[in-house]
Amino acid sequence: MKKIIGDNMIDHDLMKLSQLIYHYCGLNYSGRLLALKDKLAKRVGELGLSFGDYSSYLAKFPAEWDLLVEILTINETYFYREEHQLNECCHTVLPMLKEMKGNRPIKIWSAACSTGEEPYTLAMLIQETRKFPQGSVEIIATDINKKVLQKAETGWYHKGSFAFRRIPDLFMKKYFQEQNNGFKIDDSIQKMVTFRHLNLLETSRSSFLSDIDVVFCRNVLIYFDQDTTKKVIIHLHRKLAPGGFLFLGHAESITELGLGFQKVDSHKTFYYRKDTDTK
Structure with missing residues (x-):
């Protein structure tokens, strides 16, 4: 029972975080919460925070958005493309x-x-x-x-x-x-x-x-x-x-x-x- 409650709490926190990301830069992770979790687990762990705490951290330290964007954005490109x-x-x-x-x-x-x-x-x-x-x-x-x-x-x-x-x-x-x-x-x-x-x-x-x-x-x-x-x-x-x-x-x-x-x-x-x- 505790595990179910814990998982639900993590999903709730990830959904809140995905909404913040969506409003900030348009990337939609609402249907890909597991992918979002995988991408951010290392950074959240480095800060010693939960995913819920990380949303508050972004509000308190806006400069963190720069690092978050680096983690989430794909930058595959090359000269003479298309x-x-x-x-x-x-x-x-x-x-x-x-x-x-x-x-x-x-x-x-x-x-x-x-x-x-x-x-x-x-x-x-x-x-x-x-x-x-x-x-x-x-x-x-x-x-x-x-x-x-x-x-x-x-x-x-x-x-x-x-x-x-x-x-x-x-x-x-x-x-x-x-x-x-x-x-x-x-x-x-x-x-x-x-x-x-x-x-x-x-x-x-x-x-x-x-x-x-x-x-x-x-x-x-x-x-x-x-x-x-x-x-x-x-x-x-x-x-x-x-x-x-x-x-x-x-x-x-x-x-x-x-x-x-x-x-x-x-x-x-x-x-x-x-x-x-x-x-």
């Missing part, structure tokens, strides 16, 4: 935007950029086109995980990292220098990207983003339920300039949500464009 989208952006979308904007810089937002492979790949591809002078394209990269942002800002990746599994040899030779058992990205590429910490659900803290021309938010929505997905897409829609473009992961679709985007089908990929008559 290259058809990257090429479509750099060879079709950006030249189109250049004609429309004239001398005004094109703004790209890499949302949930993880350790930086996506924005750095965009920067390399943009340089390769030779169509965009320095300063004509601004890349802002954000993530909720402060630890991966710190790694991204260094521009250094270990030799054995999966980050290089799809990158063309040309890029490795041209844009990386061997350094300390790894590879450091070229300064010219690193300077094209600005990294900022951002929780996509904390819209009040995104004032530094406005009139964005292209958003990459790939392989993020798959971790959200439909309500959170709608909140995030509405946020992205507001940040995009009229006629701006949104690139999602190949397994993510918002066509049926009716949130002010039109699907664009190209030869090898698809993406979305914000309606030109909406703000």
